[in-house]
Amino acid sequence: MESLLRILELQVLIPWILSLFFGIFVGAIPGLTATMAVALIVPVSYYMTPLAGLAMIIGVSYTSIFAGDIPATFLRIPGTPASGAAILDGYELGKKGEGSTALSLNLFCSVLGGIIGVLVLVSVSSRLANFALRFTHFEYFWLGLFGISMSAVISKGSKLKGLYSVLAGLMVSTIGMDITTGYPRFSFGVMGLFRGINFIPAMIGLFGLSEVFKNITDPKKLENPGIKEKISVTFKNIFATIWRFKKTVLSSSFIGVLVGALPGAGADMAAWVSYGVAKGRSKEKEKFGRGSYEGVIAPTSANNAAIGGTWIPALVFGVPGDSITAIVLGAMMMYGLTPGPLVFERNPGLITNIFQIALITQFLVIFAGLAGIKAYAAMLKLKKSLVMAGVVIFSLVGAFALNNSVFDMGIVLVFGIIGYAFEKLDIPLPPMILALILGPMIENSLRVGLLQSRGSLMPFISRPISLCLMLLIAVTFFGGFARGTLSKIFARESKKFGGK
Amino acid sequence: MGRCAQERRVYKVAELSRIPGFDIKERRKRLSIEPPCPPPKPACTKLDENIPLTPTLSPAGRGIKGEGKQGDLHVKIKKEHIIAASAMILGPAVIFFAGNLPETAARREPGPAFFPYIIGFLLILAGIGEAAEGRKCRNYLDVSFHSGEKRGMFNFVSFAVLISLYILFLEKLGFALLTFLFLLAILNILRIGFLKSALYSLILVAGLYFLFGRIFRVPLPAGIIF
Secondary structure, rough: OOOHHHHOOOHHHHHHHHHHHHHHHHHOOOOOOHHHHHHHHHHHOOOHHHHHHHHHHHHHHHHHHOHHHHHHHHOOOOHHHOOOHHHHHHHHHHHHHOHHHHHHHHHHHHHHHHHHHHHHHHHHHHHHHHOOOOOOHHHHHHHHHHHHHHHHHHHHHOOHHHHHHHHHHHHHHOOEEOOOOEEOOOOOOHHHOOOOOOOHHHHHHHHHHHHHHHOOOOOHHHHOOOOOOOOOOOOOOOHHHHHHHHHHHHHHHHHHHHHHHHHHHHHHHHHHHHHHHHHHHOOOOOHHOOOOHHHHHHHHHHHHHHHHHHHHHHHHOOOOOOOHHHHHHHHHOOOOOOHHHHHHOOOHHHHHHHHHHHHHHHHHHHHHHHHHHHHHHHHHHHHHHHHHHHHHHHHHHHHHHOOOOHHHHHHHHHHHHHHHHHHOOOOOOOHHHHHHHHHHHHHHHHHHHHHHHOOOHHHHHHHHHHHHHHHHHHHHOOOOOOHHHHHHHHHHHHHOOOOO | OOHHHHHHHHHHHHHHHOOOOOHHHHHHHHHHHOOOEEEOOOOOOOOOOOOOOOOOOOOOOOOOOOOOOOOOOOEEEEEHHHHHHHHHHHHHHHHHHHHHHOOOOOOOOOOOOHHHHHHHHHHHHHHHHHHHHHHHOEEEEEEOOOOHHHHHHHHHHHHHHHHHHHHHHHHHHHHHHHHHHHHHHHHHHOOOOOHHHHHHHHHHHHHHHHHHHHHHOOOOOOOOOO
């Protein structure tokens, strides 16, 4: 009860609720992503207590992923990549004049998926954390490697491009003082580079500024779309429909959690995979793509459930499940918290609070969602050019505010250009982010492990958990396991229906 | 059997299967028509084959999206080749600079150069792999300097330059004045009217100053002018 009161204090509650609306705003505007929303909120959260900061991040991630379904339903443009699958049947229902029904299904199934995701997170993470306490440097080396190799393999595009992205991230992670000797590496005498590349400005650049560049280089993207249908939420038959498709809600949510827990997969892949599975198992397959309720329920339940899934490896092992949790890990380090199994022992109160916040957020999403849907028509009237200008200045000032450093603003610009170039060259960004955050862990584990074993590689392959992880990496990379299952469904479903 | 002949045969079989019953006349008629050889399927992304590989000035209306004018410049570069080139430059550079890093006292102990060496070698391997992939791919980067895309290119370059200038002069000119001017400039580039831009910039500067300067007490640069 005491811990519950702690999150209901005004200094936590007010920023938490405001962040929900911020998430709705960013998520509902096509071209702005959920990752961008989280990256932009981090500099603000830095000036708050860790609890308030984490509440803001959790709030933004859930509402922005839901809000992405609004333009997907009415404009056939996914607000965030996680809503890519929602355009299929949501938009078709919208064309039939059932847009409000689709949106209501989106809202309530997002909440249900989110609740299931959080419940799995709560029930699994503590046990996994106990198991993770057995891990040593040898296991952490393979775990980090598993995280980045998985993200490279299952990201969109070729494996080689994923590998290039990973290597770019690892290369950037080596800039700055060496972990063991303290010798500056690749700093070229630049003072700002001595302490390494600050992770948060890099993320703001990669996900905030690069999105702006993407929008301003294509003037068509700056045009404001219009909506003919009146946007509202209906409760008529909604709960009966959800009850009718309760198995789809449950299975999609569990698929969402599972896919989300894989490093690099994220909510967008969870949505496509669950859509494919729901279609395969449905008795009304022919209705999919033509305005099926199941086709709306499956991806929307999965993408919000995936958020809970992405938090599992992030909290337990310190390995982010997607780019949003990569930012969360960066933010946690900024607050002085080290993610991993020890956080469950050292900060049990904070972990409980995170679970409580995530669960309560699901109920708050209903109110924020209803308000957001009502305000959506007004949101669309706001010129996108003005939003882009706001994102640019907020990115720059936010990065400056972290360390009162103009150098960090430069990092935003450089990484904004890198992010834009990567997008143009079809290089996936999430592997780079994961490598950036896991690079120091991998390097440290490898070097300390080699030091402990006096240069022998045997402990890296002879310990049971290490061996399992090593085999898992081999299967992931060379067996085509992940690509053959997840990416195939992802690519097939998205291409079939004209998604990206 | 060549590719074209093979595809023609597939085409004919498909055509014949569409004839209801066993109409021998119709079958002969259809078999007598030699179908055109279909174009080769691209290995990767399908793109406009009319765009030449080298930078050229195109004839009218033959841009990447068919919106070009006579004399517009088009550049066609394989994405894989760009990635391969950058990996081939970065990999050896990482190895070279890692070579300047000191070794640890104990030679068996991995030093600060150990990890960068691995990354450098892997980058070279990735570069070779990308170059090989580029040989079978038709995945081109759309660099088209025609009228439709000139605007986008101009927006990108001017944003990058303005942000650089903002970063360079922030401490000298101060947050309030420079941010106002910066916003005014980028909104002008995005073709927002002056009055609307000025009003929006003013509101944004005041909002940011209130949030970061007052609530979070971030020491925003005051500048040397005021």
